[in-house]
Amino acid sequence: MTGSRRETIIGHGVLIIAAVIALYPFLSILSLAMSRPGERPSGVGIPTSLYFGNFAQAWERGGFSSALLSSLIVAVAVVAGTLLLTTPAAYALTRGTSKVLLVLSGLLLLGLVMPYEATVIPLYHMFESWGLLNTYWALILPQIGLSTSFAVLWLRVTFTQLPESLTEAAALDGASRMRTLRSIMVPVTVPALITLGTLLFLFTWNEFLLALVLVPDGQTVQTAPLALSFFAGNRRLSDPAVTAAAAVLVALPVLVLYLIFQRRLISGMLSGAVKE
Amino acid sequence: MTTVVADSKRAARRRAPVSWWRAAFLIPALIAYGLFVLWPLVQTVQFSFYDWNGITAAEPVGLANYAEALGNPEIRRALLRSLVFVFFYCLLPTALGLVIAGIMSRIRVRGSSVFRTILFMPQVLSMVVVAVAWRWMYDAQGPINAALEAVGGTPVVFLGDFTLALPAVGFIGTWVMSGLCMVLFIAGVQRIPPELYEAVRLDGAGPIREFFTITVPSLRGEIMVALVFTLTVALRNFDIVWNTTRGGPGSSTMVPSVFIYDGAFVSRQVGDAAAVSVLLTVLILILTAAIIVPLREREAK
Numbered sequence: 052m053t054g055s056r057r058e059t060i061i062g063h064g065v066l067i068i069a070a071v072i073a074l075y076p077f078l079s080i081l082s083l084a085m086s087r088p089g090e091r092p093s094g095v096g097i098p099t100s101l102y103f104g105n106f107a108q109a110w111e112r113g114g115f116s117s118a119l120l121s122s123l124i125v126a127v128a129v130v131a132g133t134l135l136l137t138t139p140a141a142y143a144l145t146r147g148t149s150k151v152l153l154v155l156s157g158l159l160l161l162g163l164v165m166p167y168e169a170t171v172i173p174l175y176h177m178f179e180s181w182g183l184l185n186t187y188w189a190l191i192l193p194q195i196g197l198s199t200s201f202a203v204l205w206l207r208v209t210f211t212q213l214p215e216s217l218t219e220a221a222a223l224d225g226a227s228r229m230r231t232l233r234s235i236m237v238p239v240t241v242p243a244l245i246t247l248g249t250l251l252f253l254f255t256w257n258e259f260l261l262a263l264v265l266v267p268d269g270q271t272v273q274t275a276p277l278a279l280s281f282f283a284g285n286r287r288l289s290d291p292a293v294t295a296a297a298a299v300l301v302a303l304p305v306l307v308l309y310l311i312f313q314r315r316l317i318s319g320m321l322s323g324a325v326k327e
Numbered sequence: 328m329t330t331v332v333a334d335s336k337r338a339a340r341r342r343a344p345v346s347w348w349r350a351a352f353l354i355p356a357l358i359a360y361g362l363f364v365l366w367p368l369v370q371t372v373q374f375s376f377y378d379w380n381g382i383t384a385a386e387p388v389g390l391a392n393y394a395e396a397l398g399n400p401e402i403r404r405a406l407l408r409s410l411v412f413v414f415f416y417c418l419l420p421t422a423l424g425l426v427i428a429g430i431m432s433r434i435r436v437r438g439s440s441v442f443r444t445i446l447f448m449p450q451v452l453s454m455v456v457v458a459v460a461w462r463w464m465y466d467a468q469g470p471i472n473a474a475l476e477a478v479g480g481t482p483v484v485f486l487g488d489f490t491l492a493l494p495a496v497g498f499i500g501t502w503v504m505s506g507l508c509m510v511l512f513i514a515g516v517q518r519i520p521p522e523l524y525e526a527v528r529l530d531g532a533g534p535i536r537e538f539f540t541i542t543v544p545s546l547r548g549e550i551m552v553a554l555v556f557t558l559t560v561a562l563r564n565f566d567i568v569w570n571t572t573r574g575g576p577g578s579s580t581m582v583p584s585v586f587i588y589d590g591a592f593v594s595r596q597v598g599d600a601a602a603v604s605v606l607l608t609v610l611i612l613i614l615t616a617a618i619i620v621p622l623r624e625r626e627a628k
Binding site: 059061062063065066073074075077079080137139140143144147149150151152159162164165167168169171174175192193196197199200203228232253256257259260263264267276277280283294297298302305309314316317321 | 445456459461505509
């Protein structure tokens with residue numbers, strides 16, 4: 052029923068080739084990052100030496116300690132702000148039948164497909180006029196706004212899947228809507244909120260265009276991808292091995308998070324999309 | 328007394344378009360969304376009708392920026408290049424993902440969570456990291472050229488070559504997106520009831536017919552998601568282009584998003600840049616609708 056032996060072998064062979072292709076660029080940059088000065092890694096992507104000098108150089112010259120800290124501050128603030136704003140909003144959109152709510156859902160859907168390119172020019176001038184360019188605010192506030200669509204629509208699906216009896220019971224109890232949300236809806240959806248928070252963290256951590264536009268010369272608030280982009284683009288001091296080490300430093304926190312939460316992250320990302 | 332209160336509450340609910348608690352819960356999120364998404368969107372449209380350098384007073388020019396955008400061969404070529412990226416970021420990964428899913432529909436996959444974790448990994452990394460990794464892959468001393476030399480070829484400067492740069496950058500997108508499509512479709516294939524396959528096999532169908540009559544139609548929803556997601560990334564495509572070639576060499580990899588950034592923040596033709604971003608957004612909305620609407624209608628039937 053599950054196919055012949057030959058098909059099983061071919062199928063796994065194809066998967067292994069795909070996995071090797073997916074991993075190869077990472078392995079190759081890792082082996083470049085660990086190569087000694089003057090030595091170039093072999094064509095095979097496996098690191099042949101254990102040398103960490105390039106990481107130390109990247110860390111010092113690229114200002115990655117402050118960049119990683121900035122990324123962390125921004126991502127945590129965006130996740131907290133977005134969850135705080137969108138959890139009640141998603142609850143309010145759950146099982147609402149009024150036309151206004153349908154229109155609102157449609158408006159939110161617009162934010163899901165709209166490219167950031169369509170908002171960055173006014174955002175730049177807005178934050179310029181507020182005197183907030185090159186500050187954390189210029190990274191945090193717009194990204195809370197831009198995460199709203201995804202978070203509200205994603206959470207609404209989660210809330211809709213809860214049995215209706217759960218909220219009905221609370222309403223009969225005389226609990227206010229705020230209490231229903233706080234003491235019933237949120238506690239039972241904690242796993243979903245963690246998944247959503249991790250997804251938002253990844254999206255924010257990786258965002259590049261907004262950071263490039265809104266903190267163009269804020270050395271101290273530059274996020275990790277932006278610092279990496281400037282570091283890699285600066286050809287004068289570019290030693291490919293040090294650039295590679297910088298890339299590994301920027302990728303590492305995200306990779307760790309991914310490996311811890313991979314099951315939830317993949318299904319969260321895919322299910323959110325499929326349900327919409 | 329209590330019934331009177333309840334009745335008047337019910338009446339109020341009938342009159343108000345949205346009950347007060349829903350409004351109160353929605354307003355904070357809507358303020359953030361309105362201020363940082365909808366309002367800038369409106370302003371971009373507004374900017375597109377002005378000639379403005381971003382500093383001095385703006386001058387209304389009507390539709391001149393759009394005429395300029397559509398008439399300028401550079402911008403037309405940038406839009407056409409986006410379609411090349413649609414092939415590399417969207418169509419090729421979807422096709423590859425479907426072929427792999429077709430193979431997987433005939434076997435039981437062992438270690439599928441390991442494969443899934445590896446194949447999905449490019450999705451979670453910063454595109455700047457991906458760009459740095461691929462700049463090394465394509466480097467004169469990088470692995471691809473090392474392999475070329477090993478088989479007696481001459482080194483190729485992929486990202487510095489006027490004809491090769493575009494497909495070379497495109498292939499990075501294929502690499503990023505294929506894993507996503509494979510994970511999505513393999514998960515979908517495992518949900519197809521085995522009886523469906525047994526039925527066509529009894530009819531004497533071979534693997535090819537099985538693929539087109541069962542696998543592809545059953546994955547319609549997943550294919551729609553993959554197409555919409557990869558299409559929007561293909562048409563935006565700022566991060567990878569900016570961090571590999573910046574639109575060069577010459578303008579051989581210039582795409583609308585890089586043009587928008589350059590126009591708005593480097594050459595200071597804000598009106599032109601705004602017009603191109605409106606065109607890009609409309610293009611994305613139309614193509615997304617073109618994928619979703621027919622599929623939704625078929626599902627409705």
